[in-house]
Every structure is written in C-alpha cells, then in structure tokens.
Amino acid sequence: MNVLLIEDEELAAFRLTQLLAEVAPHVNVIHTTASIDESVTYLKSGPVLDLIFMDIELADGQSFEIFEQTTVPAPVIFTTSYDEYAIRAFKVNSIDYLLKPIKQQELIASLDKFHQLNRPANSSPVPLVAIDALVQQLRQQGQPTDYRRxxxxxxxxxxxxxxxxxxxxxxxxxxxxxxxxxxxxxxxxxxxxxxxxxxxxxxxxxxxxxxxxxxxxxxxxxxxxxxxxxxxxxxxxxxxxxxxxxxxxxxxxxxxxx
Structure with a gap:
C-alpha cells in the first residue's frame, strides 16, 4: 500500500512514519513533501498512490490549495493541530481527520476506515454527515484536562x-x-x-x-x-x-x- 506524506515539520513526518511502521507494516511511505508547490509538482508526476496523509498548515499556506491546483489521486487523512478546519476537510476527498499529536489507536481506526471505504465501486468523497458532532469531538480531544506546569x-x-x-x-x-x-x-x-x-x-x-x-x-x-x-x-x-x-x-x- 503506497502512501504519501505531506508534512512540513521533519520530526512530525518522522514520527508518523515510525508509527505507521509499528501499526501497519504493509504501508509503504514512498515519498514526503513539505510544501504546496512541492506537493503539486509531485502529484502532477502521476505517482501510484493508495492513501495520502496531509498536514493542513504548511509553510507556504493551507494544503487545501493543493486541490485547487491539481488532481489529488487518492483518499486523504488530514493531520493538524487545529479543529476549525474539520468542515472544510470533509468537503474534499478526506476519509478522516487526525488531531495532533496522533495517537496509535486513532491512527489504527483511520486506517480501518480507509480499508472499509476503499472499495472499487466507491471512489467518491465521504458524505458530509454528522459534521457538528465531529467538530465537537475534535474540540474535546484538543482540550487537555490539565495544562503543563x-x-x-x-x-x-x-x-x-x-x-x-x-x-x-x-x-x-x-x-x-x-x-x-x-x-x-x-x-x-x-x-x-x-x-x-x-x-x-x-x-x-x-x-x-x-x-x-x-x-x-x-x-x-x-x-x-x-x-x-x-x-x-x-x-x-x-x-x-x-x-x-x-x-x-x-x-x-x-x-x-x-
């Protein structure tokens, strides 16, 4: 299973690669890009991809711009620290939305969701359902019970x-x-x-x-x-x-x- 990472923070990309290796050995991270321009250029080269992990906030803008500049040939799992992007994320071909720092069980659940949805007859984006509940859930995940002292x-x-x-x-x-x-x-x-x-x-x-x-x-x-x-x-x-x-x-x- 060929995967592309779009992530501009090297440590975050490294940790996600390591986490994928632990929970899904069949996943092959074939390339990592760090900007909108680099990602658009790579996608235009026609890589064979099964899945993309895409950070929303990149150094040169928001990764939603990638969809405006080229065809994204695979489903996307967004990764970000900001829950306010949830609704917009689901208007493109996103199958899930992981709030950083990514937890192992949440990554496993996202990959399970990908496999369930990745049927030959189903190439359309996930329907926009229960978005309000999703945003509320993300906000709750993003609020620690106690801040570091x-x-x-x-x-x-x-x-x-x-x-x-x-x-x-x-x-x-x-x-x-x-x-x-x-x-x-x-x-x-x-x-x-x-x-x-x-x-x-x-x-x-x-x-x-x-x-x-x-x-x-x-x-x-x-x-x-x-x-x-x-x-x-x-x-x-x-x-x-x-x-x-x-x-x-x-x-x-x-x-x-x-």
Missing part, C-alpha cells in the same frame, strides 16, 4: 525542572525542539511544537508560526510586516525572525489584547 529538561548529567512561567518561547529547528527561558538558557525537548501546543495554556502561549510558540510576557513589540503579517520582537531575542502569518494576525492581536 513544568518541563523536565536534561542539562549535562542531571535533569532540571523548568516552570512554564520561566519559559520565553519554544523554537523548532529542523528535527530539534528548543525551550528558551527568560534567563536566556535553552534546552532540547522530546516534543514537537504540535504536541507542545496541546499541553500549554492558550491564554499564556501562542503558536506564532510553524517554528515558534511564544509566551505572552516575552512579546515586547509588534510591528506590521509585508503581506499583512506581524513581526514580533521577543525578549530574549531569538536568532530567527518571528512572524505571525496573515491568517493568524487578527487572532494574535485578540490574544494579546485579552
């Missing part, structure tokens, strides 16, 4: 507890997630930003983009930027620019103004 990090030969109030921001660099403190220390974490987002209090932390989650107290200045984006100046200052996308700019301003 501290993280245990490795430092030299010991482990250190870091309270969330000491954290300035989280930064993802390739396959490495870094925790930066207000004291300008940094530590590696074994979580992706998608996973961290479900653990953190949304009144204190905001997912600025695919590379940064920022604490509200670390935001020192906000500047208008090209194409209606926002540029954030943080303290301490990260090595990379911190930009809030045009799509999330209004949400960020509301979050800062609460």
């Amino acid at each position: 501290r993280f245990l990090v490795r430092h030299l030969s010991q482990w250190l507890p870091i309270e969330v109030g000491e954290i300035a921001f989280f930064h993802s660099e390739e396959r490495v997630t870094l925790l930066h403190t207000v004291q300008e220390q940094k530590f590696t974490l074994d979580y992706t930003l998608d996973e961290l987002e479900t653990m953190l209090d949304p009144t204190a932390f905001f997912r600025a983009n695919r590379q940064f989650i920022v604490h509200i107290n670390s935001v020192q200045q906000i500047h208008p930027y090209f194409n209606h984006k926002l540029k954030l100046l943080l303290r301490p200052t990260p090595t990379d620019e911190v930009l809030v996308s045009r799509e999330r700019a209004n949400e960020f301003k509301k979050w800062m103004g609460k």
